[in-house]
Amino acid sequence: xxxxxxxxxxxxxxxxxxxxxxxxxxxxxxxxxxxxxxxxxxxxxxxxxxxxxxxxxxxxxxxxxxxxxxxxxxxxxxxxxxxxxxxxxxxxxxxxxxxxxxxxxxxxxxxxxxxxxxxxxxxxxxxxxxxxxxxxxxxxxxxxxxxxxxxxxxxxxxxxxxxxxxxxxxxxxxxxxxxxxxxxxxxxxxxxxxxxxxxxxxxxxxxxxxxxxxxxxxxxxxxxxxxxxxxxxxxxxxxxxxxxxxxxxxxxxxxxxxxxxxxxxxxxxxxxxxxxxxxxxxxxxxxxxxxxxxxxxxxxxxxxxxxxxxxxxxx
Amino acid sequence: xxxxxxxxxxxxxxxxxxxxxxxxxxxxxxxxxxxxxxxxxxxxxxxxxxxxxxxxxxxxxxxxxxxxxxxxxxxxxxxxxxxxxxxxxxxxxxxxxxxxxxxxxxxxxxxxxxxxxxxxxxxxxxxxxxxxxxxxxxxxxxxxxxxxxxxxxxxxxxxxxxxxxxxxxxxxxxxxxxxxxxxxxxxxxxxxxxxxxxxxxxxxxxxxxxxxxxxxxxxxxxxxxxxxxxxxxxxxxxxxxxxxxxxxxxxxxxxxxxxxxxxxxxxxxxxxxxxxxxxxxxxxxxxxxxxxxxxxxxxxxxxxxxxxxxxxxxx
Numbered sequence: 001x002x003x004x005x006x007x008x009x010x011x012x013x014x015x016x017x018x019x020x021x022x023x024x025x026x027x028x029x030x031x032x033x034x035x036x037x038x039x040x041x042x043x044x045x046x047x048x049x050x051x052x053x054x055x056x057x058x059x060x061x062x063x064x065x066x067x068x069x070x071x072x073x074x075x076x077x078x079x080x081x082x083x084x085x086x087x088x089x090x091x092x093x094x095x096x097x098x099x100x101x102x103x104x105x106x107x108x109x110x111x112x113x114x115x116x117x118x119x120x121x122x123x124x125x126x127x128x129x130x131x132x133x134x135x136x137x138x139x140x141x142x143x144x145x146x147x148x149x150x151x152x153x154x155x156x157x158x159x160x161x162x163x164x165x166x167x168x169x170x171x172x173x174x175x176x177x178x179x180x181x182x183x184x185x186x187x188x189x190x191x192x193x194x195x196x197x198x199x200x201x202x203x204x205x206x207x208x209x210x211x212x213x214x215x216x217x218x219x220x221x222x223x224x225x226x227x228x229x230x231x232x233x234x235x236x237x238x239x240x241x242x243x244x245x246x247x248x249x250x251x252x253x254x255x256x257x258x259x260x261x262x263x264x265x266x267x268x269x270x271x272x273x274x275x276x277x278x279x280x281x282x283x284x285x286x287x288x289x290x291x292x293x294x295x296x297x298x299x300x301x302x303x304x305x306x307x308x309x310x311x312x313x314x315x
Numbered sequence: 316x317x318x319x320x321x322x323x324x325x326x327x328x329x330x331x332x333x334x335x336x337x338x339x340x341x342x343x344x345x346x347x348x349x350x351x352x353x354x355x356x357x358x359x360x361x362x363x364x365x366x367x368x369x370x371x372x373x374x375x376x377x378x379x380x381x382x383x384x385x386x387x388x389x390x391x392x393x394x395x396x397x398x399x400x401x402x403x404x405x406x407x408x409x410x411x412x413x414x415x416x417x418x419x420x421x422x423x424x425x426x427x428x429x430x431x432x433x434x435x436x437x438x439x440x441x442x443x444x445x446x447x448x449x450x451x452x453x454x455x456x457x458x459x460x461x462x463x464x465x466x467x468x469x470x471x472x473x474x475x476x477x478x479x480x481x482x483x484x485x486x487x488x489x490x491x492x493x494x495x496x497x498x499x500x501x502x503x504x505x506x507x508x509x510x511x512x513x514x515x516x517x518x519x520x521x522x523x524x525x526x527x528x529x530x531x532x533x534x535x536x537x538x539x540x541x542x543x544x545x546x547x548x549x550x551x552x553x554x555x556x557x558x559x560x561x562x563x564x565x566x567x568x569x570x571x572x573x574x575x576x577x578x579x580x581x582x583x584x585x586x587x588x589x590x591x592x593x594x595x596x597x598x599x600x601x602x603x604x605x606x607x608x609x610x611x612x613x614x615x616x617x618x619x620x621x622x623x624x625x626x627x628x629x630x
Contacts, residue, residue, distance in 0.1 A: 158625065190617075193583055195588065221617060222582055223576065224579075224583060227544070255620050255621075271508020271510060302538030309537065
């Protein structure tokens with residue numbers, strides 16, 4: 001296993017901006033490359049260091065990610081910044097290995113139905129592909145990118161409804177055995193609540209050890225993203241995904257809110273006394289750039305409406 | 316001390332609808348009496364049993380609460396339902412004692428500045444008034460209404476910024492000594508986060524005993540209401556305030572979200588395995604009535620946009 005701790009140091013809260021990938025997955029409009037670069041550099045100046053910037057998919061079908069290589073290059077020129085991209089098959093990995101991307105995410109579903117419906121692969125076949133991808137990266141680039149297994153539908157499934165949390169632990173263990181360095185546990189459809197998150201984190205850490213880097217990826221579909229983040233942080237998770245303005249809806253709930261609102265997540269960390277090195281005012285300024293680049297997309301988030309509390313304003 | 320456990324039984328989650336009071340405190344428009352009664356009865360049918368229905372204030376200045384007595388009467392005719400009203404001075408208490416109201420809330424500020432600015436009374440004077448109100452209710456009605464001390468600005472103050480949490484414990488203890496049966500700890504301006512809530516609940520229970528009924532009242536001003544509810548529930552709190560559609564803004568943050576969204580709070584409890592006896596579909600239907608009665612007031616809430624997850628739909 002490569003040292004994923006370079007990207008995700010122990011005991012340092014890492015808030016990862018996934019808007020340039022997950023936030024644009026479903027939007028009808030998307031920013032120009034120049035607007036994306038502006039978004040990236042403004043958030044970087046506000047202190048953000050981890051960016052999911054796209055998905056290695058055919059640009060004919062996913063034009064919103066056609067400039068992915070430009071964004072990876074731009075990120076690699078920012079001191080201390082890291083880029084992440086989805087690589088959903090060997091073709092995507094081959095493309096990724098020709099770039100300086102720091103982290104590749106391969107997605108495995110927690111449920112068999114979603115795995116088959118989404119990728120026409122069983123979960124077992126997905127784990128086999130993950131092992132091949134691990135071998136592929138080792139053959140392909142001397143400075144290995146981190147390989148992360150994203151576990152989709154970890155707290156509920158759009159097809160199966162309830163998900164057995166033991167299945168999530170099981171597939172997570174298999175993903176690590178197959179070669180993943182990092183886990184990203186995703187509540188893809190926003191079904192989960194904080195008690196389930198707390199249980200999951202404790203069981204994952206028991207199964208895989210406290211050394212295992214684990215990211216949590218929540219959606220605010222049913223309003224519990226920040227409660228889930230708090231539960232994850234309380235139980236030792238230090239890597240959380242979010243998106244400025246909470247872009248990124250849910251394909252199964254039209255009109256629903258999207259990813260955890262990034263700026264509100266930073267505020268949550270501040271109230272918990274956790275250092276993020278991220279400046280909320282800088283984020284709110286960056287948010288305006290995102291809004292201007294996609295005027296038809298509704299942005300979410302409480303802090304943008306209410307402003308910072310007096311406590312932090314004075315700080 | 317009267318037995319406040321009649322209203323707030325140990326180990327039963329009580330979600331109190333405060334929309335008819337706190338939700339209407341700041342709105343430019345408010346429902347007609349008939350619309351309020353419809354709101355009340357629909358939520359009652361969905362399983363809600365605790366309603367804050369208004370404030371005993373001069374109806375010339377607060378016309379939205381002019382029909383308070385009608386709502387108290389209506390609540391008293393609903394089997395197992397309880398009404399609560401604010402009584403901010405002896406005049407209000409005298410008026411309340413002529414009704415069948417089940418609970419009177421007297422508000423004390425956690426900070427001296429807010430106490431003086433809001434009521435022209437010091438905190439010490441407010442506690443003295445609370446003691447007089449306790450005597451007044453004992454002289455005034457044989458079936459004593461519960462007396463609750465609402466502690467405003469408990470997690471941050473619009474005037475002072477940071478609030479010393481020890482001051483909140485201190486004023487809470489003094490309020491109980493002065494005769495209050497119940498505490499309602501309020502994050503009036505939405506400054507608090509879940510770690511502060513957890514600390515506060517643990518310290519309050521340590522100071523006052525696990526038998527002391529304590530309600531928590533959060534505002535979603537900065538997006539943390541549900542995270543704060545989860546932290547409160549995790550630490551043993553069983554009484555939470557909320558409002559259908561999250562009505563009730565913040566006077567210090569124009570445009571901000573209001574009270575904890577009631578229906579999302581019920582969903583949170585369900586994800587935590589806590590029984591509320593409240594039907595979310597019934598709430599969503601009631602919400603439509605509220606929306607229709609105040610077409611210009613923005614309603615908030617994730618569940619109304621996204622719908623129930625498949626897990627609960629099938630249940």
